[in-house]
Amino acid sequence: MQKENRFKTFINRATGATASFFKKAFVAPSVTKKSPVGAFFGSHYTQFILLGMVFVVLQLMGNKEMLPVSLMRGFGGLMINTIVALGFFILLGFAGLASLGTAGFVGLGTYMTGYLLNQTSLPTLVVLLICILTAIVLGIVVGFISLRIEGMYLAIITLCLSEILVSLFVNLESITNGVNGLRVSPLPFLFDLEFAGFQFFELTRENMFMFIVVVFVVLLILTHNLTHSPTGRAMLAMKNSESAAQTMGVSVLRYRLLGFVLATVFAMIAGFLYEIYWRTTYPTSWGISYSLNILAVVVIGGTKNIWGLILGAFMIFGLNDIVLKFIPFFVENSGIIVLLNGALMILVVMFYPGGISQLIIELKYKILARKIKKGAKHNG
């Protein structure tokens, strides 16, 4: 019991649910009416769609060879990894469940997509649907396990599941092509109704990038909506105290299953995108280091704000592929990024347990406080 509590404290600390956070974060905001322009740019729909449009413009520039190809690959990979992190954001930050099996599920998504596209003539979107359905079943199974086993033991169990999957990827050579990796060929079409002679939107890397942007923006919006709905509140109540949540009519079974189902669905959608974007997958990509990186994204990004999460993903996955790759010093000493990530994580957990989201929220309130002060001066 004691150990469980300590682990729960760790989860709360890692996701910023600590005393120092609450003291700073909530200042009663004054009732100020926003101007229509402010309301338009303040809405999360606008913000996320604008982010998507930035990516689209970058890709269009890439198409005209104004940006290096490897930079665009970096952005694509960043978005896929952020999708995985979004699922984990719901699982750890809201449902309060720790899992180290994320990598296995992403891997399963890549292999299922690769196998189905190569061996069957199913339309691409149907393959995506099959991935999602499989994820739901898997999520329910893991969710039921989580009812019995809690805290760090759950993390160990999910890690084992993930490792089982990875060893299947290595050993089921007839399906997965073993350590050589599974390639997708030929290129699939997004809308593929061959029997009707109807095929368009060939998924080249450029087109696939656009598709990823669409999925990315949609999932960002859905996650934001869910976390700001009764479901999000019920999950937070469950994370805080199960007994209190139950007296408030929150079914622990329902919300734990939901947390795991969402996390696995997001992971397998990301797997689907990964396989078509990179066109190949290796078992070695889906080890524990990937799961830990996803955990690091959520810890560094924090769970109060999705923008924090996106920045966290940028620091863990993007920094290397988008910035440091173009600086000769880091190309020569490529191991240094791991060092930086480790140091960053220690610093964040020690000095800023709320992560980048905490920073964002504090900035918001500082601006608000300044506005109120200005208003007071103006009136006085």
Added chain:
Amino acid sequence: MAKKSVNVLNKFVGKHETTALPEEVILSLDHLTMRFGGLVAVNDLSFNVKRGEIFGLIGPNGAGKTTVFNCITQFYKPTSGEVRYRGHDGVTFRLNDVKVHDIIKHGIMRTFQNVELVWELSVLDNLLVVGTRYFKSGLFAHFLHLPKLRKEEAKMRQKAEYILNYLGLSMYKDVSPYGLPYGIMKKIELARTLMSDPELIILDEPAAGLNDAETEELAKLIHRIRDDFHTTIFLVEHDMGLVMGICSTVCAISFGKLLGIGTPAEIQKNALVKEAYLGGD
């Protein structure tokens, strides 16, 4: 045929009809026993709580008061004995068969000895967690923030604001409950119980950690809530001043056994109760 289907439906939501309770009784414990291994925490306890009264359960430390609460709210499944409850629709059923998170659906809501609020949500959102069960919109609407959800949310927000206003807490509504005075946190828990349109409010040591002035205010508040919301209040308390002041019926237990039940004056005179509190000579 119709009645049969109603029965099936009732079973589905955990309602098992049993022998009806008299109309004025809302909750009845029948030979309730709770054993933890060799320890008998509650031993053959029976009493009735009448509708609309303020019922106090007292006893020395370790008497099993909180265990009784946990048996009623189904955190523990009683080893033997029945907890029967008569809802507002006049149907009597066993609470033993109801799931923990369904208890609230029958209008029973409890508070905790040590405050259990969600620090990560504002005070208003804390109240809205209770509202979760009122939301008819499903997961789909939550994902898309459909107008249906927004309408419901606005309605619930209004209700929560009304309750916060009623308890004089509206200035705290956008603040995290973390770091607020203990008395305020206890009041927020009370506000949370009111969100569920309760018929029976179970208070676990509402005055613990409060100073005298706050306790006095709480006593008035409990009375007011009982009258304004037409509920029954069942409380466990160590503060004898509060119990004797506001309860119409008091039940005293010690080591899980019933010592006496009656009006506060009767309990004060009861020799067994005196012995349990002061020791025999």
